[in-house]
């Protein structure tokens with residue numbers, strides 16, 4: 001770590017702390033994740049760290065934060081990533097009423113491209129939220145913190161700890177068969193929050209989270225109600241139901257009809273019906289006035305300038 005000057009902690013990733021650092025010889029600013037030293041002895045955490053590194057090394061895409069280097073120092077493991085200036089959360093703190101639809105569209109387009117790439121690599125991010133979406137001064141968006149990312153195939157996906165407000169209904173009721181659609185749900189919640197400046201479903205418990213969702217989108221599909229009723233965590237509780245409705249178009253008050261429709265497609269209650277990232281990118285919201293093709297070219301030129 002002598003190679004780097006520590007400029008301060010920027011976050012607590014899973015199993016470690018993430019610091020902003022400057023490389024002494026080149027002046028390059030990076031983000032370094034340091035695995036906690038007492039984890040070294042724990043074989044289980046070493047296995048998790050190795051899985052995280054394997055996953056990060058395969059996830060190379062212009063809209064995913066890039067792992068630059070891995071090194072070990074005094075028995076501690078360090079992951080060196082590129083540093084990007086802001087998070088969407090920073091932008092929303094500067095613009096508490098949300099961002100304009102054009103800026104929102106540019107951010108969402110890049111988030112969905114990044115998540116689509118993860119899904120093509122059979123990886124679920126599992127913690128898409130404003131603080132995990134990085135935005136450079138030039139408007140390039142990169143998703144970070146794959147600390148919770150998991151393979152979408154094979155692994156038992158029951159250990160779920162990601163941020164409640166962006167959690168899909170299948171996760172909240174405890175369906176262990178969840179998959180890639182949980183990231184699409186989170187994208188829908190993110191899209192609304194970027195437009196309005198307010199979290200879409202700010203639940204203060206898992207059951208309250210379900211109430212927020214049901215009040216807006218209607219009652220849960222029967223297959224989720226049955227899982228909820230069998231879940232020992234909800235023993236003795238009734239499946240949340242709601243008669244009063246607060247429709248999505250009212251909650252996403254700033255969005256155009258196309259924007260609300262895109263969010264609606266992300267928030268289909270049944271994960272099997274929910275849009276995929278590819279379907280979202282082909283949605284009228286991104287195809288209208290040829291935005292997708294024009295912006296893709298704009299991004300290509302921006303990336304070329306950065307090289």
Ligand SMILES: Oc1ccc(-c2ccc(-c3cc(Nc4ccc(CNC5CC5)cc4)n[nH]3)cc2)c(O)c1
Pocket residue numbers: 010011013014018031033052065081082083084085086087090134143144145146147
């Ligand atoms: O498994 C892992 C572990 C860690 C990461 C990770 C990689 C990179 C970053 C990162 C963060 C970052 N930039 C940044 C981070 C935090 C802020 C917060 N703004 C402060 C509040 C005013 C602003 C900018 N650049 N790069 C953060 C996390 C990762 O992507 C995967």
